[in-house]
Amino acid sequence: xxASVKSHMDYAHELDLVxxxxxxxxxxxxxxxxxxxxxxxxxxxxxxxxxxVLQQVLVGFHARRGYLIVETxxxxxxxxxxxxxxxxxxxxxxxxxxxxxxxxxxxxMNCPFHLLIFMSHLARYRGKVKLPFKVFEAGRVHRxxxxxxxxxxxxxxxxxxxxxxIVTPESDSRDVVFSVYEEMITLLDxxxxxxxxxxxxxxxxxxxxxxxxxxxxxxxxxxxEGAEGVLEKVSRHIEEAYKIRRSVGxxxxxxxxxxxxxxMVLKGEGGVKEWQxxxxxxxxxxxxxxxxxxxxxxxxxxxxxxxxxxALLGSIERFLGGYLEHFKGRxxxxxxxxxxxxxxxxxxxREVDEVxxxxxxxxxxxxxxxxxxxxxxxTTKTSLSGDVRNIEYxxxxxxxxxxxxxxxxxxxxxxxxxxxxxFKRETETxxxxxxxxxxxxxxxxxxxxxxxxxxxxxxxxxxxADLSHTI
Numbered sequence: 001x002x003a004s005v006k007s008h009m010d011y012a013h014e015l016d017l018v019x020x021x022x023x024x025x026x027x028x029x030x031x032x033x034x035x036x037x038x039x040x041x042x043x044x045x046x047x048x049x050x051x052x053v054l055q056q057v058l059v060g061f062h063a064r065r066g067y068l069i070v071e072t073x074x075x076x077x078x079x080x081x082x083x084x085x086x087x088x089x090x091x092x093x094x095x096x097x098x099x100x101x102x103x104x105x106x107x108x109m110n111c112p113f114h115l116l117i118f119m120s121h122l123a124r125y126r127g128k129v130k131l132p133f134k135v136f137e138a139g140r141v142h143r144x145x146x147x148x149x150x151x152x153x154x155x156x157x158x159x160x161x162x163x164x165x166i167v168t169p170e171s172d173s174r175d176v177v178f179s180v181y182e183e184m185i186t187l188l189d190x191x192x193x194x195x196x197x198x199x200x201x202x203x204x205x206x207x208x209x210x211x212x213x214x215x216x217x218x219x220x221x222x223x224x225e226g227a228e229g230v231l232e233k234v235s236r237h238i239e240e241a242y243k244i245r246r247s248v249g250x251x252x253x254x255x256x257x258x259x260x261x262x263x264m265v266l267k268g269e270g271g272v273k274e275w276q277x278x279x280x281x282x283x284x285x286x287x288x289x290x291x292x293x294x295x296x297x298x299x300x301x302x303x304x305x306x307x308x309x310x311a312l313l314g315s316i317e318r319f320l321g322g323y324l325e326h327f328k329g330r331x332x333x334x335x336x337x338x339x340x341x342x343x344x345x346x347x348x349x350r351e352v353d354e355v356x357x358x359x360x361x362x363x364x365x366x367x368x369x370x371x372x373x374x375x376x377x378x379t380t381k382t383s384l385s386g387d388v389r390n391i392e393y394x395x396x397x398x399x400x401x402x403x404x405x406x407x408x409x410x411x412x413x414x415x416x417x418x419x420x421x422x423f424k425r426e427t428e429t430x431x432x433x434x435x436x437x438x439x440x441x442x443x444x445x446x447x448x449x450x451x452x453x454x455x456x457x458x459x460x461x462x463x464x465a466d467l468s469h470t471i
Contacts, residue, residue, distance in 0.1 A: 006325075006328075006329075007152065007325065008152055008153060008154065008320075008321040008322065008324040008325040009152040009153065009321075011324040011325070011328070011329030012047075012152075012153065012320070012321070012324055014329060014393060014394040014395070014396075015046050015324075015329055015331070015337055015394070015395060015396065016044045016045055016046035016047070016337055016394075016395070016470055017043065017044060017046050017047035017050060017320070017337065018041050018042060018043055018044055018047050018153070019032055019042045019044050020032065021033030021036065021038070021042075038147050038150055038157070039145060039147075039150045039155075039156045039157030039158065040156065040157055040158045041153055041156055041158070041159075041317055045337070045465075045467070045470075046337030046338070046395075046467075046470070047337070049337050049373060049463055049465060050320075050331070050335050050336075050337055051160075051316070052461070052463060053334060053335055053460070053461055053463060054316065054335055055138045056457075056460075056461040057191060057334070057453060057457045057460070057461075058136075058138055058162050058457075059136070059138070060457035060458040060459075061183075061187060061456055061457040062134075062136040062164065063136075063458075064456070064457065064458065065134075065183060066134055067134040067135060067136035067164055068133075068134065068135045068136070069135075069136055069137070070113075070114065070117055070135050070136070070137050071137055071139075072107070072110055072113035072114070072137060072139060073107070073113070074106065074107050074140060074142075075097075075104050075105070075106060075107065076104065076105055076107060076112075076113070077102065077103070077104060077105075078096065078103040078104060078105045080105075080112050080113075080116075081094070081105050081108075081112060083112070083289055083290065084109070084111070084112040084115075084286060084289060084290075085218055085255075085256065085285060085286075085289060086105075086108065086109060086112070087105075089216070089218065089255045089256075090108065090109075090255065092144070093108060093143045093144050093145075094106070094108050094143070094144065095108075095142055095143075095144060106142045107139075107140075107141050107142065108141055108142060108143045109141060110137055110139035110141065110161065110163045110165075111163075111165055111283075111286060111307070111309055112286075112290075114135045114137070114163075114165040115165065115167075115286060115290045115292065115307065116290075117135060118133055118135070118165075118167055118292070119290060119291075119292065119295060121133070122295050122296075122299060123295075126299055127299050127300065129299075131167060131168060131169055131172075131296075131300070131303075131305070132166050132167060132168035132169070132172055132176055133166065133167040133168075134164060134165075134166045135164060135165055136162075136163070136164040137161075137163050137164070138160055138161070138162055138163070138316075139160065139161050139163045140158065140159075140160050141158075141159060141160075141161060142157055142158045142159075143157060144157065145157050152321055153317040153318060153320055153321035154275060154317075154318050154321040154322065155318070156315075156317050156318075159315040159316065159317040159318065160315065160316045160317065161311045161314065161315060161316070162311050162312050162313045162314075162316060163309075163310075163311050164309075164310050164311070165307060165308065165309055165310075166180075166307070166308040166310065167287075167292065167296075167305055167306075167307055168305060168306055168307075168308060169303055169304070169305055170304040170305065170306060173230055173282075173306050173308070174230055174233060174234055176308060177230070177231065177234045177260070177280055177282075177308065178234055178237060178238070180280050180308070180310045180312075181234075181238055181260070181262075181280065183312055184262055184278045184312045185242070186456055187312050187313070187456070188312075190452050190453055190455065190456045191332060191334065191335075191453055191456070191457075192323065192332060193327075193332060193420045194264075196242055196244065197243075197244065198243060198244050198245055199265065200264065200265055201244055201262060201263065201264055201265065202244050202245040202246065202247065202263050202265070203235055203238055203239065203244060203245075203246050203247075203260055203261065203262060203263065204246070204247045204248070204249055204252075204260070204261045204263050204276075205231055205232065205235045205246065205247070205248045205249070205258070205259075205260055206248075206249045206252035206253045206254075206258060206259045206260075206261060207224075207228045207231075207248065207249070207250055207251075207252070207253050207258045208224045208228070208250075208251065208253045208258065209250055209251035210224070212251070216255060217253065217255055217256075218255055218256050218285040219256075219257075219284060219285050223284045223285075224257075224258070226284075227257055227258055227282045227284055227306070228258045228282075230282065231258050231259070231260055231280075231282055234260065235260055238260075247263075254281050254283075254309075256281075256283045256284075256285040256286060257281055257282040257283040257284055257285065258281070258282050259279055259280060259281035259282065259309075260279070260280045260281075261276045261277075261278070261279045261280075262276070262277050262278040262279070262314075263275070263276055263277070264276075264277045264322055264326070266322045266325050266326045273322075273325070275318060275322045276314060276318075277313060277314045277318070277319055277322070278310070278311055278312045278313055278314050279309070279310065279311055279314055280308065280309075280310045281308065281309035281310065282306060282308060283306065283307040283308065283309060284306060284307075286307050287305055287306065287307050292305060292307070293305065329396055330396055330418065330420070330423070331396070332420070332449070333398045333399075333446060333449040333450070334449060334450060334453050334460055336373070336396070336397065336398055337373060337395065337467065337470075338373050338374075338375055338395040338396075338397040338467050338470060338471070339372050339373045339374065339397060339398060339399065339446065340367060340372055340373070340374045340375075340397055340398075340399045340400075340401060340442060340446075341374075341375045341376075341377060341391055341395070341397040341399070341400045341401070341471055342360050342363055342364055342374065342375065342376045342377065342401045342403060343377050343379055343384065343387070343388070343400060343401065343402045343403065343404075344356050344357055344360035344376060344377065344378050344379065344403050344404075345379055345380065345381060345384055345402060345403065345404030345405070346378060346379070346380050347380075347381070347404070347405050348380070349405075352405050352408065355408050356403055356404060356405070356408055357378070359403055359408065359435055360376055360403045361376065362435040363401070363403070363413075363435045363438055363439060364376045364466070364468075366435055366436055366438075366439035367439050367442060367443075368464045368465075368466060369439075369464075370439060370443050370462070370464075371462025371463070371464045372442075372443075372446065372462065372464060373463070373464065373465040373467055374464075374465070374466060374467065374468075375395070375397070375466070375467045375468045375469075375470060375471045376466075376468045377391070377468070377471050381404075387471075388400065390471070391471050394470070394471070395467070395470050395471055396418075398417065398418045398446075398449075399415060399416070399417050399418070399442065399445065399446070400415070400416040400425075401413055401414070401415055401442065402414040402415075402416070410431070411431055411432055411433070412429050412430065412431050412432070413429070413430050413432065413438050413441075413442075414427065414428075414429050415427065415428045415429070415430065415442075415445075417445065430442075
């Protein structure tokens with residue numbers, strides 16, 4: 001990989017999403033990674049805005065599709081993970097602690113907590129609990145990965161899953177799995193501008209190795225064959241309906257059941273890579289371990305159910321890393337740390353420059369009031385091209401607004417708006433009667449992007465910030 005080729009961590013650093021582990025901490029004479037540790041990304045200011053807006057979109061998206069929103073603790077007694085089977089089949093990937101003589105586990109999975117919530121609802125509300133029962137959490141988990149396998153945001157020890165679990169009758173399972181896939185592609189298209197086609201995506205059906213059932217895979221051969229049969233039919237349906245290719249991986253299933261993974265083909269500057277993104281996992285083991293079969297039959301009669309684990313993005317960190325490489329650091333407007341950069345182009349003439357700065361500062365103030373993340377940069381005609389180059393190299397705002405002598409004279413604002421289809425900036429001029437009017441015009445441009453997201457997740461959360469120091 002040549003020196004000029006950027007990795008996803010280069011983009012993440014330029015956008016102020018994360019702090020580089022190798023960055024030195026002034027006066028402490030150590031690198032940041034020394035204090036934080038390997039595999040635990042430290043999200044910076046830009047990353048904070050990105051994550052909070054993304055979480056709000058995810059919560060709204062799921063709530064509108066009938067998911068119930070929950071939050072679970074980061075630590076739990078190891079007894080919970082003995083019940084789920086993780087201590088037997090997954091212990092080597094878990095962080096286990098001794099607290100006052102009792103064994104605790106740093107949460108590697110959200111599913112045991114979600115099933116406890118389901119069982120507590122059954123106990124409290126009985127037959128009023130509707131099936132399929134769907135719960136969602138943007139859940140933080142930690143898993144041990146050998147240091148040699150850690151890689152930026154793509155392979156970490158602490159990460160966040162857009163995680164949901166569905167308890168569904170067997171008769172509804174095929175429809176539920178297909179609807180989850182449709183949720184996945186809706187989110188990718190509406191929020192991230194990722195089109196579903198054979199060039200960008202394919203699905204992978206992961207099944208068990210029948211010779212290892214009972215040792216590396218929980219359950220019986222009959223249970224695995226039944227669950228794999230359901231996913232086989234759904235995966236073929238997806239392949240035919242969306243004209244994307246399908247592969248089958250023998251022995252690549254989760255230890256508790258088969259799964260369908262959405263694989264993304266990443267075309268970064270370093271070449272083509274493939275990474276697993278969203279996942280739909282079938283589980284017939286946890287329902288047995290948590291006595292869900294018994295509880296459901298007591299309340300609903302002779303009804304067989306499955307538990308479906310699913311994450312539309314998978315790991316948010318891994319998804320972000322792949323997305324940054326694929327789209328060269330160009331985040332969607334809704335999620336961009338810096339949405340609008342204002343370039344105040346001074347002339348050297350005091351009276352003109354006072355008007356330029358007054359209008360630029362007023363515009364910034366009006367945009368902040370509207371909830372946008374904005375930055376103001378003072379520049380000159382001589383240094384403008386270099387300053388813009390630096391902004392494009394780092395924070396990459398979707399909109400750059402220019403205020404100079406010409407704009408003052410014409411009561412106009414020149415905009416360079418990034419087009420996510422052509423992947424180029426397009427120039428547009430807006431006229432205004434006041435800076436409040438100019439801010440309204442900019443808001444209407446951003447609102448057009450927000451509207452696409454609002455259709456799937458409700459009104460978009462605006463978190464204002466003055467990020468002038470970043471440019």
